[in-house]
Amino acid sequence: MRLRPRDLADEVISGVVQRPGRSxxxxxxxxxxxxxFVAVLGLTATTQGQVSARFTELSATEVVLERSAVDPDEPAAFPRDAQDRVAALPGVRAVGVSWPVPIGQSKVGVRPEEVDGEALSVLAASPGYFQSVHxxxxxxVAFxxxxxGRAEDVAVVGRAAATRLGLTRLDAQPAIFVQGRAFTVIGVVDAVDRRQDTLLSVLVPAATATKHWGPSPASGGITSMLVDTELGAAQQVGRQAKAAARPESPEKTKVIVPPDPRALRDAVSTDLNGLFLGLAGVSLVVGGVGIANTSxxxxxxxVPEIGLRRALGARRRHIAGQFLLESATLGLLGGLVGTAVGVVTVLLVSIARELTPILxxxxxxxxxxxGVITGLLAGLYPAWRATRIEPAEALRR
Structure with a gap:
């Protein structure tokens, strides 16, 4: 018996249409x-672009130079001319130097007595520090x-530190005391984009800290130079800043540059794509199991229909082809509808979140x-079972 493609197509359509609910x-x-599958991968690509932009704006524009207390005879870890040289590098927007003031177990308070004070950290900072941390x-105002330049006894406190000290208004020029020394509070920092510990600190001018506690690194801590760069300039600035800051002893300066944004983004994309492809694969397996069960x-x-066709001359391959094509047809229909739904989902979510959709x-x-491949794979076992049905046994049912 010869089965024409048109006859096979008629059988497939008939098998799908006869049971519309199940199909x-x-x-x-x-x-x-x-x-x-489509929505997960599309939304992953869309959100990766947004995450990459946010990452680049903050992390990828930050270069840090650190110098520890290795030579007490140095006047300062990063003197003023070192800051000026780094600030003159192409791509640098702001440079700020800071180091912890060695106040030991002393507390910061609104009265000279330390008993009533708060255990806050005190940072010596250059004026450019505020621009560097945004x-x-x-x-x-910030100092x-x-x-x-005048080494004035003024201070700027973070919002959390001001709350702990009970500072609510500055129009009366309130003073705080550090180791018995009075500092006039001239500003309160409400928020920063970098160095969140600033909000829980007291900041004094670098020259003022040098006058009272000695220069850095003689103060005993690690002096940090925070460099805010233009987008894409961090790698180049990091290579040049080490020599520009202290050309006479660059080996004593540690430079921390952000990883290459492209390499990091590619690594993150690979990890996320692998994860979400696995999830989408599980979804496809579930859909394939549904097709296999239905088939x-x-x-x-x-069984009686299959037995009758076998009795009339249909071969095993004809029966197998019919059920495989029925499964493939269901997979194709599901694939077309699912692709459309996935694309629409990505577009709607992107519009709602004001993102640029990436498909x-x-x-x-x-x-x-x-979808077709999933249907074919799901239909293999049912098609094999159909070919094993003997005509005589089927007709007795």
């Missing part, structure tokens, strides 16, 4: 799996080159084909 539910299962001053039930229900062609175009 629809099977196709819906595959559609949901493919929709999850500080927003809520009350008063500038005038205060630093197997159809085989069991159509890779290598994900969208093969999705319906993936």
């Amino acid at each position: 629809l539910l099977t196709a819906v299962g595959t559609a949901l799996a493919l929709a999850a 500080a927003r001053v809520g009350q008063g 500038d080159a005038f205060h630093d 197997l039930v159809a085989v069991l229900e159509r 890779e062609p290598q994900v969208v175009y093969p999705a319906p084909v993936l």
Whole structure:
């Protein structure tokens, strides 16, 4: 017996249409799996672009130079001319130097007595520190080159430190005391983009700290130079800043530069794509199991029909081809619907979150084909079971 392609197509269409409810539910299962596949990969690519932009704006524009207390005879770890040289490098927006003031177990308070004070850290900072950490001053002003040049006893406190000290207003020029020394509070920092510990610290001008506690690194801590760079300039600035800051002893300066944004983004993308591809694969397996179950039930229900066709001359390959094509058809329908649903989901989420949707062609175009492959694989066992049905036994039912 010879089975023409048109006859096979008629049998497949008849098998799908005769049980519309079951066929629809099977196709819906595959559609949901493919929709999850397309939506997950599309949303992953879309959010990666947003994460990459945010990462680049903050982390990828920060270079840190550190110098520890290795030579007490040095006047300062990063003197003023070192800061000026680094600030003159191409791509540098701001330079700030800071180091912890060695106050030991002393407390900071609003009265000379340390008993009533708060255990806050005191940082010596250059005027450029506020620009480097992107500080927003809520009350008063930050100290500038005038205060630093005159080594004035002024201080700027973070919002959390001000709350602990009970400082609510600055119009009365309140003073705080560090080791019995009075400092006039001239500003309160409400927020920073970097160095969040600033909000729980008391900052005094670097020259003032040098006058009272000695220069850095003689103070015993690690002096840090924070460099805020233009987008994409961090790697180049990091290579040049070490020699520019202290050309006579660059080996004593440690430079911390952000990782290459492209390399980090590629690594993150690879990890996320692997994870979400695994999740999408599980969805496809679930859809394939649904098709296999439906096809197997159809085989069991159509045993008399299969026996009659075998008795009339249909061969095993004809029976197998019919059930395989039925499974592939259901997979194709589910793939087309699922791809459309996935694309619409990515577009709607991107619009709601004000993102730029990213849909890779290598994900969208093969999705319906993936549905067909899933249907074929799911139909292998039911088709094999159908070919094992003997005509005589089937006709006796």
